[in-house]
Amino acid sequence: MFSMLQDLRYALRQLRKSPGFTVTVVLTLALGIGANAAIFTMFDQVLLRMLPVEKPKELVRPHWHGSFSGSMSAFGGDEGDYYSYPMYKDLRDKNQVFSGMLAADRTGVGVTWHNQAESKDAEMVSGNYFQVLGLRPVVGRLLTPQDDTQKNANSVVVLSYDYWKTRFGGAHDVVGQNLLINGHPFQILGVAPQNFSSAIGGYRPGVFIPISMVEIAMPWMAPRNNLENHQSLWLTVVARLKPGVSAKQAEASLGPLWHSLRAQELTLYKTVTPRFRERFLDKTYINVLDDSTGFSPGRVDLKTPLIILFSMAGLLVAMCAINVATLLLLRASARAREMSMRYALGARRSRIVAQLMLEGALLGLAGAAAGLALAPVVANALVRLMTNADPGSEPYSASIDMRVLGFTLLLSVVVSLLFSLAPVFHFLRPDLAQTLRQNAGTASKTSQRFRKLAVGVQIALSVMLLGGAGLFVRTLDNLRDQPVGFDTKNLVTFSLDPTASGYSEERTPQVVKSALDALARVPGVAIAAATTDPMLSGDSEFSGFIVQGHKPTEEESMSFEDANVTPGYFAALKQPLLVGREFTPADAKSAPLVAVVNLTFAKRFYGSAQNAIGRQIGEHDDSAKTDITIVGVAGDTKHEDLRTEIHATVFRPFAQLLHPVGVQVYLRTAQAPETAERSIRQAMHQLDPTLVVDGLRTMEEQVTRSASDARALATLAIGFSILAMLLAAVGLYGVLAYSTEQRTREIGVRLALGAQRSSVVGLVLREMLIIACVAVLVAVPSTIALARLFRSQLFGVTTYDPITLAAAIGLTAVMVMLAAALPARRAAAVEPMRALRTE
C-alpha cells in the first residue's frame, strides 16, 4: 500500500515535471475519449438502453410474416411490425404465454390549455399500457383497462412528466381538470413517471390517450374504422412474458393461435386466389422478439449511421492510444537511465510495470475527465444533426449519466492499458550495462520498429477515415444536387390541421380555403396551395387503386402515392405540368372526380403522358368503380426523401377528399422566403388564433432536413478525419523528429563522408515515404471493403470512387509531407563537425 502511494506520488511528480508532455497526452486522449463518450451517449439511448419499466427483459414484441392487403402505419418498419386493433385484442385475450399485452401508436394532436393551443406528440395507448409496463404515477393515477372501453367514451388523458413540468408548471392540481385535445375536452387523470417517455423507443409524447378515442385524436383515421378494421395495421404491440416462459416457448405457443386467427381473417377477404391464400395463411408465422429496448422504426434508420460513427470514433480512439503510446516511448528513451538505475538498485520487474501502468492510468483518467467535459457539447450537436430536432425538443438526451460515465471509465482504462504496454515492453528487458554506460539513452530497435508501425497504422487510419468522409461528402453533394422535380427556392411550408383546433371534418375544407386565401394576400406571397401528402418529410401516403383496362398480376402492387392537393399546387411548387390541366376551384366535391398523375404513373400504364389524358382510374374498394378521370400529367418529383425512388403518384383535388384532414401548406414567395414568415403567422393569427402554424420553414431547410442523415454522417466523418489527420501529423512529426535526432550522428557521418544535403533530406523522407506507401496500400482496399458495409448510406457514389480515394491519398500525402518537412529541414541543417564531436 505504501509503495503504491509512493508510486502514485512519483507518478504525479513525473507528470508535473513535464507539463507539455502531460497536456499533449491529456488533450489527445480527451479528443478520442470525448468523441466516444458523445457517440455512446446517443448509441446507448438509441440501441442499448432498456426501457425504464419493471423487468424490461420480460418485454417482447411479436413480429409476423406473411401476405397482407390493406393499409399500414406510415411510421416505418415493415408491416410485420404492426397489428390491427381486432388482431391485437385477439392475441391479447387468447394467448397463454403473456401476462399482459399492450398496444400503442404515435400521433400528433392539438392540445389547448388555458386557451393556448399547440401541436404536441401524443401516444394512443391501450388501457392496460401502464399496467403491463409496471409503472406508477407521479401524481393522480394512470390509465387502466376501464379507461379504454367504448369508442369515444373515454375522454381521459395522462400527461408525460416532462410535459407536465414544462406546460403545466408541475402543478398537482391539474389532476381532474380538463384540457382540449383537438378541441374536445379530456380530463387529466395523472402524470407518468419521471424517467419514462414511451414504450416506443426514442419517442417523447406529451400525452397518453386511450386507443378507444382514436377517432377524436386521429380524425383522419375515422374512415378506416380502425377499432374494427382487420386490414388497417397501425398498432405497435408489446407483451410481457409470463414468469418462466421464454421467448422461444412463447413463439411455439403463439404459432397455432396466430394461424387460427389468420384463417379467420382470410374469410374477410372477398376474393382469394390460391396463391394469396398460400402466402397469407400457409406461409405465415410469428416470431417473438426481444423488446427490452422498445420498438422504434426511427432506431432502424439511426442504427447504421450510429454504428458507422461509433466505428469511426473507435478508430479515432485507437489512433489516440497509438499516439500516446508513441509519445510514451519517446519519453521512455529519455527515462532509460532512470529505469535501468531502478533495476540496478534491485527493483522488481512487477514494481517497474506497476509504476508505468499507474502513470498510464493517471493520464487515461485525466484524459477521460477532459473528454467528459467535451462530450455533452458533441453529443448535443450529434443528437440535433441526426434527428433533425429543434433545440429543446431533442428526442435523446445529451447529458452524461452513470452509464456514459461507466463506459468512459472503462474506455479510459482499456486505452490506458493499451498505451501503457508500449513503455512496459520497452523497459521489461533493459540492457543495463549498455544503458548505464551511455550518456543519453537510445531507443531500442524494437521501440523504433513500434514507432514506425504506429505511424504506418496512423497513416492508414487517416486514409480510411478520409476515404469514408469523402464518400459521405459525395453522398451529401449528390443528394443535395440532384433535381427534385420542383423549385425549392423561395418556397415556404408549414403544416396546418384545423381538426387539431376543434374544427369538424365538414368545416375543414372551408378553413383550409380561407387560410390559403388569407395567405395569398400576404405581401410577397405569390401563390398559396396545400397538400395532404407533404414533400420530403420522410412519410408517404399510399392508397390502393385500380386502373381501367389493366389487370394486375398477383405480384404487382397497385398501391400508389396518394396526394390530395388544392388548386394552384403545381404552380406553387413549380412542378411542371406536362399535359392537361391543374385542378381548379371547379373541381369541387360535387363535380366529376378527376386526378392528375405523375409521369411515372402515365408511362407505366399508358406508355406516355399524352396517352394518359382522359383515362379512368378508381380507388381500390369493394365497388371496383373506375370513376376518376385523369385530366393532367405532372412531372416526377422526389417525394418521401431525397434517397427514395420516385413512385407512381395520383394527385386528387383536396375538395373531393371524402374525409378532409390537415394539410401541408406551400407558399411561393417573390423574395427571400424568410422575410415573409412574420406576415404568414400574423395572417393565420388574424384568421383564427387557435389555428397552429406548425413547423414553419423554407423548402431549402426542408431539403437540408431530408438529407440530415447524410449531412450528419458527412459532418461528423469530416470532423473525425480532421482529428485523425492532426493526430497522425503530430505522431508522424514526433517520430520523425525523434528519429532525426537519433540519427544526427549518422547524418553527420554521411555528410562527412560526402553525402549531399539533398540526399540527407531524401534519407529522412524516404523512410516516411516507404511507411506511407505501405500504409496506403493497406488502407485503400480496407476502405473499399469497409465502405461495402455501409453501402446503404451512400448515394450516387461507388465504394471505390476513384476521385474520393485519390483525394484521401492526396490529402494524406500533403499531411505526411508537412509533418516531415521540419524534421527533414533539421536533418539537412546538421553540422557534421558538431554531430561528430562526441569524443
Place this chain on the structure above:
Amino acid sequence: MIELKNVERSYKTGHTETWVLRRIGLTIREGEFVTVMGPSGAGKSSLLNVLALLDDSWLGEYWFGETPVHSLNRKQRADLARQRIGMVFQSYHLLDDLTVAENIDLPLSYKNLPAKTRQGMVADILDRFQIVAKKDLFPNQLSGGQQQLVGIARAVVHAPALLLADEPTGNLHSTQAREIMELFRELNRQGTTIVQVTHSDENSRYGKRILELHDGWLTRDEAVDAPVATEAK
C-alpha cells in the same frame, strides 16, 4: 599540397569570442605524415575540421593544391572533400544498420560511380585490409580494432589524396593501436598524405613531422626525431 595562411577560427558565446585557432600558417607537402598534438582545447580538432572542410566558418587562406578553398562556396568545398579527402574518427562512426561492406561503400555511393565499379573497389579494399570474411557482419559484431580497421578502409576506399584521422586509436588498446598505426604508415608509404591528431607520443612517432598547438597558436613544427621502427611482419 596544403597551405594555410593566417587561418583563424573563433566561437561566439554571448558577448565573448573564444579563439580556437590563431593565425595558423602551415604547409603540408604531398606524401607527408603529420601529427598534430597539444593539450585538450588547444585547437587540434578544430584544425582538423578546417582541413577536412567540415568547418566553413574560418578566416584566412586555405590552398588545397592549386585550389583556393577560401574562395569556394559550401557546395564546391563539399565536392572537393568528397573527391580528395578521407576521414577516420576516434569513435569509428560506422553506421550500425549497415554491414561492413555497405559501410565501406558509403563514400563511393556519394560519388555517383557505377555499382559494378563500386563493388570492385569495395572488394579490393576488403582484400587489402584482409577483412573479406567480415564483409557481411554488422559493426556491433566486431571488436573496436576491427571497427576502426573498417573505418580506415571506408576512409581510403576512394583513394583520397589526404587522409585525416582524429584520435584514430583513442578507443583502442595498445596492440590494436599499434596495428592501426602500422596501417597508416603503410598507407603513407603508398603515397597517401596523412594528418592525424593524437595525444599519444608513441603514435606521433609513426609520422614524420609533429605540429603542436597551444591555445590555438601553432607553437611547434618539427620533424620526428625518433620514428617507430617498422614491425617485422
